[in-house]
Amino acid sequence: MLSKINLLLLISLLLAIVATGWFYHQMNNRVGDISFNKELDDPDFSLCSNEYVLQEYNSYGVDYNGGERAIKKQILEELQHENIHFDRSGLITFRFVVNCKGETGLFRAKSVNDDLEETAFDPEKIEKLQAAIAKLDQWEPGEGEDEKLNSYAQVHFKIENGKITDIF
Amino acid sequence: MKKFFKVLKVIVTVLLFSYSLCFILLMFVMPKEERFSFAGNMQGMHLSQTMFNFLTWQHPDYAAAYFEQSVALNKRGKYAEGFRLLDKAVELDPKAHLGYRGYMKLRFLRDYDNALADFNRLDQLTPNFVDAPWGEDIDFLRGEAYFGKADFRNAISAFSRSLENLGEDWADVQTFVYLGLSEYELGKYEKAIAEFHRALEQAGATPEAHLGLAKAYQQRDNFKKAEEHVLKAEENLNYKRDDAYKEFLNEIYLQDILEVKEELSRL
Structure with missing residues (x-):
C-alpha cells in the first residue's frame, strides 16, 4: 500500500509527464502541417534533408519562375x-510542398x-486541377544559408x- | 536517513505540482493581455491556437483574440476557419477589424466586390477620418480593388483620392503606376505617360513605371523612348514591388520585360 506522500509524488510525476508531453506536442505541430498519407500521396515524392518545411510566406521560401502570373499563363488556357x-462559384486552394529539388507533392485542396x-467541388475536377499544378516545372526551391x-x-x-476566371 | 528521504519526496512533489501548475496559469489564469501576447508570438503553433481557443471561451467578446487567431489560418489557406474567426472579430469591433478583412479579401482572395464593401463600410463608420487598413491608404486599396475588377475609371478616381489624402510627396509611388496603368487600359496613352513620369519624379528607379512607359511609348510609335525605358526597367528590376505573401496585381517580372524587348526588336 502506497503511503500518502508516495501517492502524491506519483500523481505529481504523472501530471508533469502529461503536461510536458502535451506542451511538446502543441509546440511541435503547426497549423496546416501536411504529413504523408499513403492513400493520397505519391510514394516517390520525398522531403529533403531535415524534413523541415518552410511556410509559403517565408522570404527564403519557394518562388515560381515568373510568379503567379506565369502559373496562370501556363495552365489557365x-x-x-x-x-x-463547376456547379458552383467559390475559391479552390491547393496547398502542397515543393521540395529542395523543385518537385511537388503532398497536395491538399480546400474549397470555400x-x-x-x-x-x-466535384472530386474529379479537383483532380484535374491538381494534375495541372503537378505539371508545373519551374519552381525555385526555398533556400537557407x-x-x-x-x-x-x-x-x-x-x-x-x-468557370475558372483567375489562378493565383 | 528516512527523514531525509521523506523531506526530499515532499520537496520533489511540491516542485512537480508547481511545474504542472505553471501550465494551468499560462493557459487559464494569467491576465488575458499577457496570454494574448504570448499566443500571438507563437503564431502558427498549435499552442497558439489552443490558447486563443481558451481565451475566447473565457472572454467571448474578445475581438482581438478572434482576429489574431484567424491570421495563421488565413495565411495557410484555411479560409473557412480563418474567416469565421475574422467575421466574429468584425461583428464585435467593426472599426478595428473591417479594414484588415477588406485587405485580406483584396490581396488573399481577390474578392474585389466584398473587399470594397468592407472598405466602404469602414469609411462610413469613421466620418472625417482617412482610414489606413493594414497600414495602407484606404483609397489606394479601393483603387486596387477597382483595378482588379477592370473598372479603370473608378480605379482612377480612387487613386486620385489617395493622392489627395496623402499628398503627392507622401503617396505610395505605386499610386502613380496604377494611375498610368489604368489610363493605358483605357487607351489614353499620353495620360498614361504623364502618370508614369510622375512616378519617376518621386522614385526614378521604379521599374513598373519604366515598363509602363515602354509599353505606352510603343503604342505611340516612339520606339526609341520605348527601348530606353524597357532597358531601365530591366536595370532596376531589383527595386520592383513584391511581397512574400501574395503577388500584386501590377507586379512585374523579367518575362514581362523580355516580352516587350522582343516585340520592340521585331519592329
Missing part, C-alpha cells in the same frame, strides 16, 4: 480548353463558396459562374 464546368464557407529547403506553396483557382 489548357484548363479552359478542357471546358471544365462565395460566403467563405467550406464547400465541396547553404542548402535548398522544402517549402509549402499555394495555388488558388477562382471559380465564377462555373
Whole structure:
C-alpha cells in the first residue's frame, strides 16, 4: 500500500509527464502541417534533408519562375480548353510542398463558396486541377544559408459562374 | 536517513505540482493581455491556437483574440476557419477589424466586390477620418480593388483620392503606376505617360513605371523612348514591388520585360 506522500509524488510525476508531453506536442505541430498519407500521396515524392518545411510566406521560401502570373499563363488556357464546368462559384486552394529539388507533392485542396464557407467541388475536377499544378516545372526551391529547403506553396483557382476566371 | 528521504519526496512533489501548475496559469489564469501576447508570438503553433481557443471561451467578446487567431489560418489557406474567426472579430469591433478583412479579401482572395464593401463600410463608420487598413491608404486599396475588377475609371478616381489624402510627396509611388496603368487600359496613352513620369519624379528607379512607359511609348510609335525605358526597367528590376505573401496585381517580372524587348526588336 502506497503511503500518502508516495501517492502524491506519483500523481505529481504523472501530471508533469502529461503536461510536458502535451506542451511538446502543441509546440511541435503547426497549423496546416501536411504529413504523408499513403492513400493520397505519391510514394516517390520525398522531403529533403531535415524534413523541415518552410511556410509559403517565408522570404527564403519557394518562388515560381515568373510568379503567379506565369502559373496562370501556363495552365489557365489548357484548363479552359478542357471546358471544365463547376456547379458552383467559390475559391479552390491547393496547398502542397515543393521540395529542395523543385518537385511537388503532398497536395491538399480546400474549397470555400462565395460566403467563405467550406464547400465541396466535384472530386474529379479537383483532380484535374491538381494534375495541372503537378505539371508545373519551374519552381525555385526555398533556400537557407547553404542548402535548398522544402517549402509549402499555394495555388488558388477562382471559380465564377462555373468557370475558372483567375489562378493565383 | 528516512527523514531525509521523506523531506526530499515532499520537496520533489511540491516542485512537480508547481511545474504542472505553471501550465494551468499560462493557459487559464494569467491576465488575458499577457496570454494574448504570448499566443500571438507563437503564431502558427498549435499552442497558439489552443490558447486563443481558451481565451475566447473565457472572454467571448474578445475581438482581438478572434482576429489574431484567424491570421495563421488565413495565411495557410484555411479560409473557412480563418474567416469565421475574422467575421466574429468584425461583428464585435467593426472599426478595428473591417479594414484588415477588406485587405485580406483584396490581396488573399481577390474578392474585389466584398473587399470594397468592407472598405466602404469602414469609411462610413469613421466620418472625417482617412482610414489606413493594414497600414495602407484606404483609397489606394479601393483603387486596387477597382483595378482588379477592370473598372479603370473608378480605379482612377480612387487613386486620385489617395493622392489627395496623402499628398503627392507622401503617396505610395505605386499610386502613380496604377494611375498610368489604368489610363493605358483605357487607351489614353499620353495620360498614361504623364502618370508614369510622375512616378519617376518621386522614385526614378521604379521599374513598373519604366515598363509602363515602354509599353505606352510603343503604342505611340516612339520606339526609341520605348527601348530606353524597357532597358531601365530591366536595370532596376531589383527595386520592383513584391511581397512574400501574395503577388500584386501590377507586379512585374523579367518575362514581362523580355516580352516587350522582343516585340520592340521585331519592329
